[in-house]
Structure formats: structure tokens, C-alpha cells
Amino acid sequence: MIDMAVEPGMRASDGDRDKVASVLREHYAQGRLTSEEFDERLEQLYASKTYGELATLTSDLPDVDLSRLPEASARAKDVERKTEGGDLTIAWSVWATASGINWMIWFIIGATDGFDFPYPWPLWVMGPWGVVLLVGTVVGALGKGRNR
Numbered sequence: 849m850i851d852m853a854v855e856p857g858m859r860a861s862d863g864d865r866d867k868v869a870s871v872l873r874e875h876y877a878q879g880r881l882t883s884e885e886f887d888e889r890l891e892q893l894y895a896s897k898t899y900g901e902l903a904t905l906t907s908d909l910p911d912v913d914l915s916r917l918p919e920a921s922a923r924a925k926d927v928e929r930k931t932e933g934g935d936l937t938i939a940w941s942v943w944a945t946a947s948g949i950n951w952m953i954w955f956i957i958g959a960t961d962g963f964d965f966p967y968p969w970p971l972w973v974m975g976p977w978g979v980v981l982l983v984g985t986v987v988g989a990l991g992k993g994r995n996r
Contacts (some may be wrong), residue, residue: 856900866892868902871912873878881950936985943981 869890876886888904896902950970958965 854899856898858899858902859897859903860899864899865893866904868905871906871909873914875906875909892908936981936988939984943974943977946947946977950974 872881872889875881875924876883881889893902893905893932896905947970950973954966954968954970
């Protein structure tokens with residue numbers, strides 16, 4: 849896992865820890881580590897400071913060819929790209945569903961009361977929530993535009 853040409857007492861970088869984390873994830877995915885062992889080793893990993901400490905985390909596991917594994921930063925970017933609009937889409941969908949249910953309840957109450965519809969209280973549910981979502985959407989769009 850770790851290049852044996854380096855001294856065990858030398859300080860490890862964040863990139864070194866990311867590579868070992870990738871190795872641990874691969875071993876966990878292959879069933880060599882239980883979820884408890886995996887979590888424990890990850891905690892130890894991010895507390896590690898030297899190459900020697902990193903090497904002990906994988907010393908009882910077979911070697912994994914890291915060149916086959918994508919870089920941690922590349923995986924993070926893929927996840928970010930996949931969820932870029934997903935969270936807002938889900939939030940707006942939940943808002944629309946809740947608003948629709950509230951309006952349906954309001955309509956049923958009015959229809960069963962001889963079409964004497966009550967005050968449109970669903971506006972108090974969907975209004976503030978919608979404003980918060982709209983501000984979040986606009987601010988998020990502006991932030992993404994600056995990052996590009």
C-alpha cells in the first residue's frame with residue numbers, strides 16, 4: 849500500500865490518507881472487513897500522522913492495485929455532479945406534494961360543507977416554505993455560476 853522506500857516515521861499527507869481510505873473501501877466492498885472494522889480503521893486512518901501508522905491499517909490485508917481505483921477527488925466530483933440539482937429537485941417535489949395534499953384537504957372540507965370554502969389556509973403552509981426554497985434555489989444558482 850505505502851511505498852516502502854519512505855521511512856515509517858515520515859509524515860503522511862492527506863493524499864496518502866485518501867489512498868489508504870480507497871484501499872480500505874475496496875477491502876470492505878470485497879467483504880474482507882466488517883462495517884465495524886471498516887469504521888474503526890477509518891477513524892484510525894484520519895488520526896494517523898505517519899506512514900508507519902498508515903501501513904499498520906492495511907498490514908493484514910492483501911495488496912490492492914490503486915491504479916485500478918479512481919482517485920478519491922474524482923469520485924467526490926462524480927457524486928457532486930450526480931447530486932448537483934438532485935437535492936433541490938427533491939425539496940421542490942416534497943413542497944409540491946405537501947402543498948397539493950393541503951389544497952386537497954381544503955377542497956374536501958369546502959365541498960363537504962356545501963361548497964362553503966374556508967379561509968385558504970394552505971397558503972400559510974406553502975407560502976413561507978416556498979419562499980425559503982426559492983431563495984435557496986436562487987442563491988445556489990448564483991453560487992454555482994461564480995464557481996464556474
